[in-house]
Amino acid sequence: MSIFTLALTFFIVTNPVGNSPAIISLIKNYPIKDQQRILFRESIFSLLIALFFLFLGETLETRLAIQDYALGISGGILLIVIALKMIFSVFDEPVDGKPKEEPFIVPIASPLISGAGLLTMIMLYSKQENNNLNIFFALLLAWIGITAVLVSAPYLQVILGKRGMAALEQFMGMVLTLIGVEMILKGSALFLNILMQN
Amino acid sequence: MNLINLSIILFFIMDSFGNISSYLTLTKDLAPARQRYIIFREMLIALAVMLLLFFIGSYLCSFLTLSQASLKLSAGLILFLHSIKILFPEPTNLRSNLPRGEPFIFPLAVPLIASPALMASILLFSNIRPYRSIILGAILCAWLASVLILYFSRTIYKLIGSNGLRASERLLGMVLVIIAVQFFLDGILTFWTNYQLAKL
Numbered sequence: 280m281s282i283f284t285l286a287l288t289f290f291i292v293t294n295p296v297g298n299s300p301a302i303i304s305l306i307k308n309y310p311i312k313d314q315q316r317i318l319f320r321e322s323i324f325s326l327l328i329a330l331f332f333l334f335l336g337e338t339l340e341t342r343l344a345i346q347d348y349a350l351g352i353s354g355g356i357l358l359i360v361i362a363l364k365m366i367f368s369v370f371d372e373p374v375d376g377k378p379k380e381e382p383f384i385v386p387i388a389s390p391l392i393s394g395a396g397l398l399t400m401i402m403l404y405s406k407q408e409n410n411n412l413n414i415f416f417a418l419l420l421a422w423i424g425i426t427a428v429l430v431s432a433p434y435l436q437v438i439l440g441k442r443g444m445a446a447l448e449q450f451m452g453m454v455l456t457l458i459g460v461e462m463i464l465k466g467s468a469l470f471l472n473i474l475m476q477n
Numbered sequence: 478m479n480l481i482n483l484s485i486i487l488f489f490i491m492d493s494f495g496n497i498s499s500y501l502t503l504t505k506d507l508a509p510a511r512q513r514y515i516i517f518r519e520m521l522i523a524l525a526v527m528l529l530l531f532f533i534g535s536y537l538c539s540f541l542t543l544s545q546a547s548l549k550l551s552a553g554l555i556l557f558l559h560s561i562k563i564l565f566p567e568p569t570n571l572r573s574n575l576p577r578g579e580p581f582i583f584p585l586a587v588p589l590i591a592s593p594a595l596m597a598s599i600l601l602f603s604n605i606r607p608y609r610s611i612i613l614g615a616i617l618c619a620w621l622a623s624v625l626i627l628y629f630s631r632t633i634y635k636l637i638g639s640n641g642l643r644a645s646e647r648l649l650g651m652v653l654v655i656i657a658v659q660f661f662l663d664g665i666l667t668f669w670t671n672y673q674l675a676k677l
Contacts, residue, residue: 353658384647385564477670
């Protein structure tokens with residue numbers, strides 16, 4: 280596969296356009312400048328996580344005896360935990376004037392951007408291609424697109440307004456639950472295959 | 478089941494990187510010599526707890542009639558909840574409410590280093606019969622690595638700063654979630670295999 284096909288695949292798996300409403304509703308309490316700073320930082324973190332997996336993922340998996348299905352299931356559980364927090368914590372505006380701790384790595388950089396889908400995809404291709412340099416450049420290329428989408432995403436808030444964002448948070452909490460359940464089901468299917476072989 | 482793999486798993490569960498910031502806040506008012514003394518004392522206590530669990534593990538499990546599957550499931554469960562607390566810090570948990578004064582056993586030795594998750598994993602590993610010497614070696618290796626990390630914690634803090642510490646805490650927390658889920662699924666697998674064997 281060429282670098283461009285790989286980059287396109289990575290971009291689609293990461294799904295920055297679909298994820299950005301959810302990401303924005305996670306950080307809706309910050310001014311737009313701060314949101315852009317947070318998103319830029321998180322996208323760098325997610326790139327680092329992806330690169331880490333590209334070069335060390337296989338070692339880590341064999342060393343820790345981690346199977347592919349565990350990756351998907353744990354990502355799904357994390358997403359559900361976050362989604363439940365989004366749905367059932369409407370009124371946790373900062374009470375004592377102190378803003379809440381801003382999201383750091385979890386959940387934006389991973390598992391939302393560098394989720395189980397992308398990480399397993401990277402591992403899969405790095406086994407197939409035997410040329411990590413290709414995947415490396417494809418990842419970089421995909422990241423330029425992803426970062427551009429993410430950094431322009433905060434303007435969504437300007438269009439929707441504060442009340443619109445609060446409504447969007449509820450809806451996106453539901454969508455994140457769905458994504459999480461889907462990830463768990465995919466992992467469970469893999470796990471059940473192994474279970475049935477015994 | 479080799480020495481390096483087991484040591485790495487145990488090292489991750491000890492979560493020494495995540496404990497650096499707690500350790501630094503606990504000891505920030507003490508003289509450097511006293512800090513070093515505290516590290517060794519607390520780490521020795523933690524090691525004693527681990528070794529005790531390792532040696533009485535199989536007796537404890539036969540006394541309570543615990544199966545390997547339930548050990549795996551509960552170790553996975555505890556580790557999972559533990560790592561969720563690392564990933565989503567809340568104002569009510571231990572890490573943000575460290576007690577004042579010099580740490581003695583609580584909270585540095587138990588539960589920050591020898592956490593319930595680590596105890597459960599050691600119980601789990603201590604029941605795998607043919608590998609006892611490897612597991613003992615792995616406990617020692619992981620413990621030694623944690624001692625080194627805590628000993629050089631100030632240098633590490635200066636090197637990567639508080640944001641770097643937070644980042645590594647989060648990343649290790651995510652690895653812990655994956656390990657926990659893997660434990661849990663292994664437990665289901667063991668249970669299922671035993672169930673099928675019993676049916677035959």
